[in-house]
Amino acid sequence: MIRKFKTDDLEQVMELWLATNISAHDFIPAKYWQDNYALVKEMLPQAEIWVYEAGNELLGFIGLQADHIAGIFVASKAQGKGIGSKLLAKAKQEREQLSLAVYAKNERALKFYRRADFAVVNEQLDEATSQVEYQMEWKAR
Template identity: 35%
Template sequence: MIRPATWEEFPHLVDIWLRASQQAHPFISEAYWRALADDMALRRLPACEVLVLEAGQRVIGFCAMHGDHLEALFVDPEVQSFGYGSGLMAHAMAGHSYITLWVYSRNVRAVSFYRRLGFNIVDEREDPQTGEWESLMAWSR
C-alpha cells in the first residue's frame, strides 16, 4: 500500500535512506551520509510530499517529491530488487506529467533503473560536496 508518510515515520525513512545510500554509493564515505542524516530528517523530507510503501504493515520504502522533482526514492536494502521501487515510481509518474531527478553518474544501477522507466540524461554537473559527477535525468508523459 502506498500512502502519505507521517511525521513520526521520518526517523525510519532516514534509516532506510542512510542504509540504501551507503550501499548504492560505495564511492562516497559513510561519514558523508551520516553527516546529512539530520538535514534529511529536519529539512529535506519535511519540504517534500513524501509517500511510503507498506508491505505486511511495515514501511519498506518511500519517495519524496518536491513539485516535479524527485528528491528521494529509496527502498530498504533488505527488500530491493522485488519491484518496490518501480511501484513507487509508477505512483509518482501517474501524478505528474514531468519529473526530474539528480543521480550520481557512478550509480550505474540507479541510472539504468531510471532509463528503463523512460528517463533521459539532460545535463551533468560535479557535486561540490562530494566531487562526484551527477546526471540530471528527466521524464515526461
C-alpha cells in the same frame, strides 16, 4: 501498499535513507551521509513523501519536491521486487513531468531510470561530493 507519509514514519524513513545511501553510494564516504542526517531529517517532512508499507514495515519511499524526485529508497532486503517501480509509477500518476539527479557511478540507479523512460539532459559535478551526476528528465506522453 503505497500511502502518504505520516510524521510517525520519520524514524523509519531516516533509517532507510541512511542505510540505502551508504549502500548505493560506496564511492562516497559514509561520513558524508551521516553528517547530513540531521539536516535531511529536518527538511524531509517538507517534501511530498509516499511510502511503501507491507504489514507494519516500511520497505521504501519516494521523496518529491514539486516535479523533482529527491530520491527513491528501498530497503536492501526488498530490492529487486518492484517496489521502486511502484513508487515511481505513483509519482508519474501525480505529475506530467519529473526530474532527478543521479550519480554517474550509481549504475544500478541509472539503469532503473533509463528503463523508466528518463533521459540524461545534463552532466555536472556535485561540489559536495566531487562526484559527477546526471540530471535526468521524464515527460508524460
